[in-house]
Amino acid sequence: QSALTQPASVSGSPRQSITISCTETSSDLGDYNYFAWYQQHPGKVPELLIFDVDKRPSGVSHRFSASKSGNTASLTISGLQPEDEAHYYCSSYTDSGQWVFGGGTKVTVL
Amino acid sequence: QVQLVESGGGVVQSGGSLRLSCVVSGFAFNYQSMHWVRQAPGKGLEWVAVISPDGSPEFYADSVKGRFAISRDNSKYTLYLQLNNLRSQDTAVYYCVKGSNHYYYGMDVWGQGTTVTVSS
Numbered sequence: 001q002s003a004l005t006q007p008a009s010v011s012g013s014p015r016q017s018i019t020i021s022c023t024e025t026s027s028d029l030g031d032y033n034y035f036a037w038y039q040q041h042p043g044k045v046p047e048l049l050i051f052d053v054d055k056r057p058s059g060v061s062h063r064f065s066a067s068k069s070g071n072t073a074s075l076t077i078s079g080l081q082p083e084d085e086a087h088y089y090c091s092s093y094t095d096s097g098q099w100v101f102g103g104g105t106k107v108t109v110l
Numbered sequence: 111q112v113q114l115v116e117s118g119g120g121v122v123q124s125g126g127s128l129r130l131s132c133v134v135s136g137f138a139f140n141y142q143s144m145h146w147v148r149q150a151p152g153k154g155l156e157w158v159a160v161i162s163p164d165g166s167p168e169f170y171a172d173s174v175k176g177r178f179a180i181s182r183d184n185s186k187y188t189l190y191l192q193l194n195n196l197r198s199q200d201t202a203v204y205y206c207v208k209g210s211n212h213y214y215y216g217m218d219v220w221g222q223g224t225t226v227t228v229s230s
Binding site: 038087 | 145147154155156157160169170171172205210216217218219220222223
């Protein structure tokens with residue numbers, strides 16, 4: 001099964017910007033380019049932040065943005081706020097008809 | 111608004127079976143693909159299975175293929191996951207997740223989850 005690799009943790013001070021990477025470590029994603037990002041606060045249900053690489057659902061703050069370059073997708077949080085402390089997961093469709101999640105990144109606001 | 115309510119979780123012995131259900135409302139269930147995603151205690155998200163709007167095709171994670179079966183009853187707005195030959199590593203919160211309007215975009219709205227505990 002294909003894998004998406006994320007850093008275990010990223011931290012930043014309030015009002016700073018941070019970037020979380022999500023790197024494909026196999027070729028199972030093929031030509032598909034459908035990355036999504038989810039936010040999960042402790043004890044809560046995951047919520048969709050980004051779909052189709054860089055699109056925000058209505059209601060998601062413009063402080064969250066995303067992109068993809070080569071085999072790495074990235075999520076950037078601008079103007080970091082205390083409520084951004086959470087786990088963040090990337091996800092992608094694969095050419096075997098499956099979906100895969102990254103291992104998750106814990107964001108800490110210092 | 112969109113709601114997904116899972117049920118059917120519980121404690122089961124290794125090798126046993128369970129059937130999870132997810133009743134949905136607030137969207138046209140019969141037009142949406144649906145997913146199950148699980149999360150072991152203290153661990154990350156693991157995609158489990160997906161089913162197309164009309165019930166076929168289905169796809170599974172390698173870790174559950176041949177043991178789990180996803181199905182749906184569009185007349186009842188209900189999604190199911192049959193879990194067979196359960197192992198301790200299947201212990202997790204199981205989330206029912208609505209598929210995005212574009213199939214390849216994956217998942218958007220999540221239920222609250224139901225907990226499955228496999229005891230040895």
